[in-house]
Amino acid sequence: MAKICIMCNEAAGSHEHVFPAALGGRRTNKGIYCTTHNNGFGRHVAALQNQLLMLNAILMVRPDRHDGPKSFVFSDKDGGSLSMVGQNIQTAAPPPIEDLAIEPGAKVSLEFGSIEQYEHWREAQKKNGWDVRALSSGEIQRHHFASPLKVQLAFGGKDALQAVGYLALTFFAQYFPVEARQRGLDDFKDFLKLDFSKAEDERKWTPNLVWWDGRDSEHVVSKNPFKFGHTVVVGTSGASNRAYAYISFFSSMNFGIDLGPVENVSESMVRVFIDPKAEKAPNDLDVMRSNTFSIEVAPEISDLGEMIRSGSAQTAMSRFFAKAGAWHFDLFIEEIQDKIRGWENPRSTEGGNFAETLVEKYSQRVLNLLSEASSGLREHFADTELPKQLFTLLDNVVKSDDSQPNGLSAATNAFLELAKKEIANALKEELGAQNPSAERIVLLFAGGPGVAVITEKIVLPILLNWRR
Ligand SMILES: [Zn+2]
Structure with missing residues (x-):
């Protein structure tokens, strides 16, 4: 079929990751968004990445097309910058030279978590045309943490839910290209265009399009075969004539998505298990198609308030x-x-x-x-x-x-x-x-x-x- 953007009538071909590269997605698709819409939705990808960065760092997930995992940088109680990958926490590398406002030829003193980190940082500066030389090194100090580091994990807010909605629509377009272009999904698409940092858009927030699902994902779908696998289910229900999605990050944080009404559809469901730790395709996915939409996706059965109350x-x-x-x-x-x-x-x-x-x-x-x-x-x-x-x-x-x-x-x-x-x-x-x-x-x-x-x-x- 013609590669037309699912949002407008421009030619598609922006080659976006179906599951975000930063979260370990290893597949791209050229037939979903035009360049404008792909770029415009970059903020959703960024929102997902930011919100899940800490969990990705703990699991040492390697973003696609990167050599290694991205570290999670946070501040300790004194405002010092620390970076975490796996169970390793060290002083974060300084920002790039451009951000330090250093004149060429100037001597400055910088702190690094390790020699390796220094070498890595120096290489990165070299690529940007800066030749950094170490004149001398100070005493190597081992910092100890007397109390456990507390890192706030916050996944939430309208932006995050909207970003989950974007992911659901992208997957739906991947597996249901015809249905993803039906007019019934227009309301959902319009919802993805809203910018909740603006007051006039904030008022247009629609509940029950994307919601937290408190159920154990193993009970909703079957057990994810990958240790820290994500699950995405997309499909069309013949009973309600609607398109739905269900997304579970790390088999821990789960969401339901109501994409909207669809016409002339038969019952169909695609369940995708994603391994964010996989080196490359094809070992990154486990895809199953069925002709029944067998999972229950509805906000009433998975209320966040209830989820918090029940712990x-x-x-x-x-x-x-x-x-x-x-x-x-x-x-x-x-x-x-x-x-x-x-x-x-x-x-x-x-x-x-x-x-x-x-x-x-x-x-x-x-x-x-x-x-x-x-x-x-x-x-x-x-x-x-x-x-x-x-x-x-x-x-x-x-x-x-x-x-x-x-x-x-x-x-x-x-x-x-x-x-x-x-x-x-x-x-x-x-x-x-x-x-x-x-x-x-x-x-x-x-x-x-x-x-x-x-x-x-x-x-x-x-x-x-x-x-x-
Ligand atoms: Zn478009």
Whole structure:
């Protein structure tokens, strides 16, 4: 069929990603939008990308046509800029030279999270014609985080729902090119053109075109075969003569979409599972077509208010973070496995030295153990008549001090050094075993066994040595 834009009568051919490239979409289509409409809808793609950036960074999703995942940049409580990819958090790279307003030839001092990050940044500047040279480097400082970083996850607002609507229409056009051009969808298309930052458009917001769906996506569709897969369902219902869509991001955040009335349609549904972690097509999709529209899509059955009241929105996100956490744990085991292999073959240092190298590299994890051990004891004694001072003591085991180069108080630094020694000892024992287990090593860094060592060897003695 002629490649005509679904929004107007101009020729289509803008070659847009059906699922946004930034979210790991690997497919494009030339037959949906004209250049004007594709560019105009770029704001919807940007809205989706911005809203899901943090989750994509946690999962290390590689945007299409990029070498690696995009990091999530956020501010800590002091306004410092941090960047996160996977479970790795570091000082964010400085902005590009153009934005720094530096004169050619000027000497400036910049902070980087790592040498690798500096090299990467320098390459990027070179592409823009800036030759940056490092004259000297200051002291390398390891910053520790005394408390867990709180990052606000906010998906919502009219812009976000509208962007979900855009995604639904694009998918519908991909699989139902004829129906996507029917006049019945005009109201929905007009809705996508609104700009809710303008007051006159804000008033035109129509409820029940796109809504949050609180149901577990596994119960609505079948289980997504991809670990952090997205689901998109588009179709036409012969019973109601309407076109619908259902979208689930990461099998956690779900939406229903009513695209509008369609004429002379037979019942039909296309269900697409998308793997944002897939390297390339064709392994990125699992598509199933059927001639019944078998899922229920209606705002009444999936009210957001009810979702919040019942706590299912929170449950959905907790489920996501639990899954991501388990996956990070597995990745950590693989990382340690590699390090053990490198150490054993050829055995370059003795176990004690290797253990110390590990403890140095993962010192933030040892600090987390210290934090867990002291808050664990605090909780354990919460209902007892222990002197108040003991609770204060526990609270001060891990304490930040921003005047210190690594962000920790002098006492915490001292406890951390002791804790590192204890974990190194436990590691040394494991490494001396016949077959050192990467999983047991990971548990010493990030699990119950590690917390137990720190509780017994560091935190309990602090309490026991306390004198009134
Ligand atoms: Zn157009």
